[in-house]
Amino acid sequence: MAVSRQDGGAGQDVLRRAGEASVLILISLAGGTKHGYALIQDIRELAGVELGPGTLYGALDRLERLGLIEPLPADDRRHPYRITAPGAAALRVHLDSLERVSAAGRLRLQLGGI
């Protein structure tokens, strides 16, 4: 699945206080639709983070309430989720913000000679 190119521009970073789990889920869903178990496995490979199932469902509900992801019709008992256009835009804004902070941090380390 391709991430929607609709961009909210230099919008507000709604993911700033969403927590690490929410950001990791969005990053994982940016690569395609997934259900809970696939999300946990992908995040483990992607970031080395072991997401607990309770944490996962909490974050999924929160992201769905924010309109950043949406559930797809269940196959068997599993509900796949996909990232929405606002979700992709929010993720882009958040990653841009992280990149700026990261660049500033690296620069300061360089200047400080640490």
Added chain:
Amino acid sequence: MNAAPQPARLVETALRCYPARWRRRHGEEAAELAALLIRDGTPAGSIAWNYLAGAAREWLAPPPGRRLGIVACALLAVACSMGISAGLLTPAVPARASTSQPPHGHAHCRAGSRAPVPGVPHALRYPQASIRETRHGHAC
């Protein structure tokens, strides 16, 4: 006659701690996910504990609509308690003053002032009267 193995029972118990609406939505999938994670080697206790923490969060953070209702109720309760406090603090003087005719035309003065005690300042004997005196320059 319970055939469910111990780890599954542990997770089932944790899942029962979630609100009913959550269980209707995610219950079956969550149980299946736990079974898959246990099969992969994740300790059942860790999964159950994580579900318990998730259930606690679910109860503590109600949905947005209900959150607004809770805030409205809290504001109403604060307003009511402030109203009751104000009612308790308000003196009964205005009610009595409105029914009796004051001796010199001031509604807040009471009839039947006691005679002054020599050597004792008036304000010490009747602290409440000292406030009233300032309004029109003589004792009530």
